[in-house]
Structure formats: C-alpha cells, structure tokens
Amino acid sequence: SNEILQEIGTKKYFDVIIAGSDQPWNPECISTMGYYFYLDWVSPDVKKYAYAVSYGKDYFPASSEEIKKIKAILQQYTAISVRESSGIKISQELFNVNVQQCLDPTLLLDNENYNKIITDKKIRDKYICKFFLDNNPTKQNIVESIAHETNLKIIDNNPVIPHNKFQKFMYQPKSISAWLRNIRDAQYVITDSFHGTVFSILFHKQFICINNKKRGSARFESLLTSLDLLYCLQKEDKLNTNNIAAILNKTINYDIIESKLSNMRTASEI
Numbered sequence: 001s002n003e004i005l006q007e008i009g010t011k012k013y014f015d016v017i018i019a020g021s022d023q024p025w026n027p028e029c030i031s032t033m034g035y036y037f038y039l040d041w042v043s044p045d046v047k048k049y050a051y052a053v054s055y056g057k058d059y060f061p062a063s064s065e066e067i068k069k070i071k072a073i074l075q076q077y078t079a080i081s082v083r084e085s086s087g088i089k090i091s092q093e094l095f096n097v098n099v100q101q102c103l104d105p106t107l108l109l110d111n112e113n114y115n116k117i118i119t120d121k122k123i124r125d126k127y128i129c130k131f132f133l134d135n136n137p138t139k140q141n142i143v144e145s146i147a148h149e150t151n152l153k154i155i156d157n158n159p160v161i162p163h164n165k166f167q168k169f170m171y172q173p174k175s176i177s178a179w180l181r182n183i184r185d186a187q188y189v190i191t192d193s194f195h196g197t198v199f200s201i202l203f204h205k206q207f208i209c210i211n212n213k214k215r216g217s218a219r220f221e222s223l224l225t226s227l228d229l230l231y232c233l234q235k236e237d238k239l240n241t242n243n244i245a246a247i248l249n250k251t252i253n254y255d256i257i258e259s260k261l262s263n264m265r266t267a268s269e270i
Contacts, residue, residue, distance in 0.1 A: 002034075005041035017042050019050040021083060021105050026056030030066060038073045050080040052102045052268070058086035058218040060094055071095045081268075084222040102268040104198060104223075107261060111184070111202045120181045123155070129186035131157035131196040134214055138236060143190050145241040146248070150187070157182050157196070188248045194219050201227070201261075204254040208247050211235045226264070227257055 009017065017039060023029075024037035034040070039048050060067070074080065074095045081102040082088060091099040128150070130143045135158075147154050157179055174182075180199065183189055189200040189207040197220060200207035209224070209232055211217050217233075224230045232247060 002041065005036070009039070009042040009046060011043060011045050014042075014046050016047045016049060019048070019053060020081075021052040021054070023054045023056040025050075025053050025070075027060055027062040027066065028056065030062065035069060035073060038070055040069075040073050044076060048077045050077060050082075052081055052083040052104055053087070054083040054219060055087055055090050056218075057216045058084070058090075058221075060090050067094055071097075084218045085225075086218045086222065100267075101222075103261075103264050104194075104219075106195060106198050107202070108265055108268060109202075110258075110261075111204070114180055114199075114202065115184070117177060118181045118184065119177045120175070122181070122185050125153050126187050127153040127155045129155050129157055129182045129189045131183070131189065131191040131193050132210075133158065133193050134212060138239060139190075139192065139210060142239050142241065142244055146188070146190070146244060149241065149245060152187055155182050155186070190244075194223075197223070197232075201229070201257065204252070204257075206248050206250075206252065207232060208244055209233045210239065227260055229257070 008014075019025075019037060019039050029037060042048055062070070071094070074091070074097045077097065080091065080097055080099045082091060082099050083102065083104055085101055088099055088101060091097050128143060128147050130139075132139055143154055146152075157174070180203075183196070183199045183205065184203040186205060189196065189205045190210070191197060191200065191207065192210040192212040194215075197207065197209045200209075209220055211220065211233055213236070220233050221230065224233050229252065231250075234243070234247070
C-alpha cells in the first residue's frame with residue numbers, strides 16, 4: 001500500500017533506491033500505478049537513481065499536470081540513465097534533467113553467462129525459432145513460408161496461454177533454460193519482441209524483428225541503430241518472403257557487434 005511504501009522508503013531502511021529497467025516510466029502506467037515507479041514514495045533524504053529506464057515511446061503522451069508532477073520527482077534524483085536515445089530528449093526537454101544512455105541490463109552480460117543456465121539438451125532438428133508477443137496471420141504466414149523454403153521446422157517460444165480446463169491441465173510452461181536454448185540453437189529467429197531481439201544478438205543469430213507498433217518501436221530502433229543492424233527491423237505491412245529471406249541470409253559480423261557491445265557495457269557500468 002501507499003502507506004507502507006512511504007514508511008519503508010526512508011533512511012531507516014535504505015540509503016539508496018534504484019528504479020528500472022524496461023518501461024517503468026511508460027506514461028500508460030500512471031493510470032493504474034500512479035507514480036510508484038517514479039519513486040514518489042521515497043523520502044528526500046534517500047538517494048534515488050534510475051538505470052536504463054524506458055518511457056516506452058519516443059514521445060510522452062501525458063497531461064501538463066502529470067508532466068509537472070514527474071518533473072518535480074525526477075529533479076530529486078542523484079543520477080538517471082535511460083535505455084533509448086529518444087529518452088534523452090524527453091528527459092531534457094520535458095523534465096529538465098540530464099541523463100545518459102545505458103544498455104538494457106540483459107545486454108550487460110555476454111552469452112557465456114546465459115549458457116551457464118541452459119540445462120536443456122540441444123534439439124537435433126534444424127529449426128526456426130519464432131517469438132511473437134502479438135501473433136497474427138501475417139506474421140505466421142511469413143514464418144511458415146520461410147520454413148517451407150528452407151525445409152526447417154518451427155519452434156514457438158511463446159505458446160498459446162491455456163484458457164479451458166483441459167488446456168490448463170495439459171499445459172507445461174516453458175522453462176527459462178528452454179526459452180534461451182530455443183533461441184541459441186535456432187538457425188533463424190523471427191520475433192516482434194525487444195528481448196527476443198536482444199537474445200538473438202547475444203547468441204549471434206541471423207534474425208529479423210518485426211516492428212511492433214502496438215508496443216512502440218523506439219527501443220528497437222535505438223538498439224539496432226547503435227549496432228548498425230537497423231535493416232533487421234521490418235515494418236509488418238512491408239513483409240514478404242523475399243525480403244525476409246534476404247535479411248536472414250545476410251551474414252552478421254558478430255565480431256564487430258561484440259566490439260560495439262563491449263564499449264557500451266563499459267560506458268554503462270561506470
């Protein structure tokens with residue numbers, strides 16, 4: 001409750017409280033969560049930091065009163081970093097706070113760190129891993145067409161959530177190990193997810209990301225631009241088998257990508 005948060009958000013319990021990462025400052029959260037993720041419940045004598053937070057979009061659709069409230073809160077922070085380059089502009093122009101850009105926390109680790117928690121055996125058959133947060137016939141048809149052209153099987157890294165009693169009885173949730181393994185060992189990854197994209201990069205996959213307008217494209221564009229991989233991001237209404245196949249078959253030089261990530265990790269850890 002708000003009362004409990006205000007009680008524990010004091011010097012008695014904490015010296016520092018950190019907000020982040022992902023989208024805790026998405027303005028759409030305000031209607032249901034108030035300003036909790038902005039740390040409005042934290043006492044002024046407790047230091048506040050934010051690491052790689054995202055506003056979710058490249059603009060900030062909020063009322064003048066909401067912006068005024070957030071501005072007052074953020075100006076109490078000791079330091080703030082944002083995940084997307086667009087977050088720098090929002091922070092400076094709307095809230096008058098200086099920020100730096102840092103990597104999403106998942107990218108602070110290399111693939112060897114994630115390999116340590118993969119216990120599932122490698123799948124023998126070659127396959128395409130699809131991971132869609134918002135599946136639809138267009139996306140599904142593209143995956144099936146590529147699978148047919150390449151003679152590959154399809155593994156769904158986001159199976160349908162069960163609804164009826166029988167589905168719930170038979171449903172076996174995918175483990176973190178299996179989810180990571182399915183991306184790591186795939187021939188290709190086709191996704192509309194930011195973190196599906198992140199782990200495709202971490203595991204050095206040939207991949208394509210379908211622009212997810214519903215959830216915002218700023219995070220995709222910011223990350224992929226910084227790694228010179230923006231061509232891997234495609235608009236859904238421009239999808240066709242030929243251009244998808246061309247992108248998937250364009251070899252990514254991951255030595256260059258890892259060099260860029262290494263520099264970005266160093267900057268993010270300072």
